Amino acid sequence: MKIGIIGAGNIGGNLTRRLTALGHDVSVANSRGPHTLTELAEETGATPVPVEEAARGAEVVVITIPVKAVPDLPSGLLDGAADGVAVIDTGNYYPRERDGRIAAIQDEGLTESRWTERHIGHPVIKAFNGTYAQDILDRHRPAGAPDRMALPVAGDDAAAKERVRALIDELGFDTVDAGGLDDSWRQQPGTPVYGLRGGVDEVTKALAEASPERPEDFRA
Ligand SMILES: NC(=O)c1ccc[n+]([C@@H]2O[C@H](COP(=O)([O-])OP(=O)(O)OC[C@H]3O[C@@H](n4cnc5c(N)ncnc54)[C@H](OP(=O)(O)O)[C@@H]3O)[C@@H](O)[C@H]2O)c1
16 A cells, blocks of 8 residues: 655654555655655665655555644645545644644644644544554554554544554554544543553543543643
């Protein structure tokens, strides 16, 4: 499958490694340009591209950049993507450490993924946001393994969500349907499922136990 990855840091880099290892055709972009991605390209066989070209022909696009950088993404980011492209958002809002104050999230109560979705003008599927980057490389397991981890996946587009869940299964993880994007606060930072290394039952329970109140340190 043709996959575009926007962001080549901890998460984007490791998704590039695993998805190329599985035989996918991966294009990868960062903010500084393809000339800064030659090492990752040599290691993985992925194609480094400018961010404007990352989605070209892609059936899945992963946006994995700091939330504060989302408004810097070029307009028309998804022009040229395959019809029905599924867009994964891995983002977490860290107002104090990184992202600063975003009024729509803090005051209007938008989930960070809904906020990202509005910026890019395309539905997103929230996944991997509570997954340690290193676990993408180290903790994948075949289906049915007793210690296979499960990842929550939230989003409104049923077909896109199914494609993303199938890809995560291929990457070596179970998934739990975490509802629509307005439910995705259940997997944001500070919730029981965030960073949980559990299976389907534990993830399902943690999602149910989440409180919509964000901890005080998630306000800037
Ligand atoms: N680290 C984790 O374990 C983890 C786990 C789950 C979710 N997350 C979330 O996933 C997102 C990415 O995290 P990360 O740790 O992978 O971040 P990171 O290591 O800081 O990497 C960020 C990447 O985004 C790129 N970038 C920034 N602005 C961009 C722009 N305008 N256009 C294109 N690329 C841009 C950066 O490119 P340059 O280097 O060229 O600036 C860099 O490659 C964050 O929202 C984070 O909260 C992280």
